[in-house]
Amino acid sequence: MFDYQFFVEVLVGGLLSGVMYSLVAIGFVLIYKTSGILNFAQGAMLLFAALTFVSLVERGVPFWLSLSATLMIMVGLGITVERTVLRPLVNQSPMTLFMATLGLSYVIEGAAQLLWGTQVHGLDLGIDDVPFELGGVLISRFDLFAAAIAGALVTAFALFFRYTRTGLAFRAVADDQFAALAVGLRLSRVWAAVWTAAGIVALVAGLLWGARLGVQFSLSLVVLKALPVLVLGGFDSVAGAIVGGLLIGAIEKLAEVYIGPFVGGGIEAWAAYVVALGFLLVRPSGLFGQRLVERA
């Protein structure tokens, strides 16, 4: 007999995991939306942020001071990337820019290990991951906390884009870079701001993922979880990143539990990519992505 309660438990677990994927995906979206670059260094930025924060805390720096200092460092990193990598490559092809971010990811990973060492660290954000039961379904407190943080982050970005001058400049650049330049917007300043925003997202995601996995080198691998989310939701939509994350989280967990046993198990990592690939064939711009129209 089909166990509905277990199904709901797997579904809820998947949706909450999906929120964590969305957090990583949002960082990609911010940069892609304004500059058309798929920033492969987002995972490395996430590692760098978490490692910096935890290393400061372990050296006796108070929590909030460590958080503020890491935030400032991420802002500095965003500005440095714009000055030293993006500005010299302006007007280069998307592939060149993608390769630049690929190289950047190795530089950031190496710098993180050089600065803070190779040790694995625990990260305690003060939220117990002891589950509570709701209608017979176990729900993780930590995952709920992560979902609330993701919600707050998306709300903050929505307000920022809508009600601030910089947010308006973001949207203008995202709509049409050349038109934005023509009306006097400074592209380099917008790019520096957007990389800073991506750095802040990396810090938030790094702390939440770091609390889940421990702060270690493999944190940078969480980008692999974000890629199918982006394909499904669309590379240039924050809402798409959220919805895509939820869908991918739920699908991969349900696939693992209900299809996995028939094919030997261990399928959730590639099940997400099967779904993304299928979606790519049907709707290349994703659920919420802007359709690219090119005139001949």
Place this chain on the structure above:
Amino acid sequence: MRLSRSLRAAALAAAIGLSAALPTHADEQFFPLQSYRVGPYAAGGTGFFGGFIDYLNLINIRDGGVGGVKLTWEEGETQYEVERGVEVYERLKSHPGVAAWNPLSVGIAYAMIDRIAKDKVPLITINHGRTDSTDGRVFPYVFPLLLNPYSETSGIVNYIASREGGADKLKGKKIVVLYHGSPYGKETIPIYKLLADKYGFSLGQIEVPHPGNEQQSQWLSIRRAKPDYVVLRGWGVMNPVALKTAQKVGFPVDHIIGNVWSNSEEDVIPAGDAAKGYVAITTQASGAEYPVLQEIIKTVYGAGKGNLDDKKRIGSVYHNLGIVNGILNVEAIRIAQRKFGQRTLTGDEVRWGFEHLQLDPARVQALGAKGLFHSINVTWDNHEGDGRVTFQQWDGTKWKVVSDWIAPDWAFLRPIIEKSAAAYAAEHNTKVRTSDETPVSQ
């Protein structure tokens, strides 16, 4: 101009550093080290190779080497990647006096098996590697010292039996093995099935895809299956995530038994309180209270030659594994010197030393390692050496030993190993040795 001066200065410094690391002794025994100090597995690599080098340094400083022969080494960074490991092998294999290779990597070890057989130098895969390489008749140059994966499996099942009050109490119990989705993780699938048949426990084996940073669905399935024990056959980030997710679904942590690559501080610290009470197998105890470690602290770190940057890591699981690995390598050279003379030995002569590496508990005590590891008894056809295992429990700050030294069921395992080795020999057209009287290359 300034740049070129800086480059010249850097080159000079590098040359001075290199000449210090590689003394030009006439009699030296060389260890090429395929280490990994950066990349995803650097935490384990720095601990293991740090412990190994600390012990080699102890022998050089305290004893002037082995029988007057200085021990030297050079590291080549692999980042745990197979192709880099092979590149380091090709680069360093021509160095005079290569004693043995110790890559601490399943992938690199597999890639080297044919090469080391051709070059006649031993390959040490302490606690890991191919199970059937235990059969020295087929694999004369490979030594999975102390513990192969099948012995580990048998040791874990024997430990669970001891907790339940005897092997007969395993009947009707349910054990789930949560394994890493890699050749390493899958290696023990058949032996768990055989042991389940032998003892009558029901078995579930669940794969976690690499790297293992998401395990919600696997642990929900475990919760539904309600097993008595979960064996964690993990690697890297998979381990702390397993412990955290187990807590999330309410599975008792003291009923999770970790394998030998799920037993380090790096596996439990990131899991925080979720790891308190977790039990894992080991061949070497952790802690710095053993005489050999005290000597290393006094003699090596006292002289400013310690290899670990962070002294708090002295006595950690990987550091102690490196030290035990150092003891086994050095003792093999010492044994070989007794037969071939106190000089630089060939790799094949060191291989002979490993095939006669018999350290009983009295000898282990004399080496200052009583309690650190039990004993080893390598022979020409048994390259594992019947290592004993013990189990340790994490109390939130350190590992505490919670069992006696346990012997795996070698009699049960040996025919399975021989069958697999025979199949390898047939497939690779390898000559099977029938005695230890193989001529030794000098």
